[in-house]
Amino acid sequence: MLDFEDKVLRVRNLSKQFGEGCELCRHDKGVLEKNHCPHCKTIYACRDISFDLYKGEILGVVGESGSGKSTFVKCLYFDQDVTAGEAYVTDYKEGKANMFDETSQQKRYLRDYLLGMVYQNPYLGLKMDFTTISNIAEKLIAAGGRNVVGMIERADELLDVVSIEKFRRKDAPKSFSGGMQQRVQIAKALSNNPPILFLDEVTTGLDLSVQAAVLDMIKVIQRDLQISMIVVSHDLGVIRMLADRTMVMLDGVVIEEGLTDQILEDPQHAYTQQLVHSLL
Template identity: 70%
Template sequence: MNMQDKPILQVKNLTKQYGPGCSICTNAHEEVLEKNYCPHCRTVYACRDISFDVYQGEILGIVGESGSGKSTMMKCLYFDETVTSGEGYINPYKDGMVNVFEQSSQQQRFIRDTILGMVYQNPMLGLKMDFSSIGNIAEKLIAAGDRNVNRMEARSKELLEHVHIPLARMKDEPKKFSGGMQQRVQIAKALSNNPPILLLDEVTTGLDLSVQASVLDLIKKIQRELGISMIVVSHDLAVIRMLANRTIVMLNGTIIEQGLTDQILEDPQHAYTQQLVYSLI
């Protein structure tokens, strides 16, 4: 990876708060907050000043405990949530010259449909459980502007095979599938529009270990073959160790440490990261 290259995604000072904030917490931020919560006005600062870059073909890991803000950040990147403030630039969209967070909802939908893929922790957020699996994939293709039924069917079959779903079951609804199979259908759907950037939010949580391993293998294989840039969110450092080139550690809505994954695992600087790493050994 050539660091001189322009990042495919740049996020600058992304902030997401729930609540208006008050003179106490906006002025004296850190001191008055309990973790990321203001006891005076009850505002929750889910993400505070998050900045990072993702490069072409790289997997960026984001690790942190529940409530650290990592899933909120992913929802902001996929426009499921509106940011409070901050900038986001995606190179394939208008040459990375416009802040995507300020684009119209129509433009944001276009970015979702053509540039981003998202795999949610809960497959019910990413799939229509009563649609056939092939129908779920076609839905994303239609959103991206495809109208050719034969081409969509061929692409859907190719993707289901790619994620090891037997074609004999392509007409089955995801509600009839196991958790691991549902995640694989979600991955197929997310890949259908050839997105340059794939967002993966806790995709192995709640799966058996053997199923987790097969989903992680699949993600690595896809990344290798297609050269997609990925952001992988997990509270599990073992997942991050297996997938990510670089890692960001989040705590209470802020980034407390970032660097090459090996570096963070071998020589963690922050007390919280040290605790995370030593619990893994």
């Protein structure tokens, strides 16, 4: 049972745009075509996104390609700078410091200790020529780890969790299948026991049977470790399987949010109704 008083992350009015904007679109978003300005070509990838993430919760973010969902999660992991907005991690400076205003050094601290990311493209999250164990050790070293034996033991423990066979652990991820690469990414992201984990389209491009195995593993990890997760996907089937609550994005805006069961059973927005219908 989720405790909705126990927040681990608060985000307010997160916005990200590509371009300076012009007099027309800065003052009247009604001139936009979808999420871009036809006059100055500025793209408003995310507009005033606000939400809370709770301890042990999986929050789903669903939307079509170009809806802004991946940009949104990359902003939270500092892969991209926000244009405006605030975000507070409860385990960081008593939840009183806007992490978007922090120095690059403090942002590295947040990434190394309190946040984890699993990318759609494993090449963004892994060193493909390093061994699997070395990939996990890299994250541990970034967080100050120096005990080699301890790091190897931690890597083995996590690779057991994600079911990577012992005889493959000194192999480089470039020799692995897509599903195995995603499992190694998850192990690496979990290495420092972060309270918050971001997963961006982690099953895209995988065979259906591999997708199911990865999703089952994510659910088990979340249940056993009580990590809070934000899962981004264009596939409402993935969100249905994983998420406690769901936000639906379209053209950079959250158009609907609520408990996942409610979204699936009684969608209010026409776009969400279309998504749910496509799932049936």
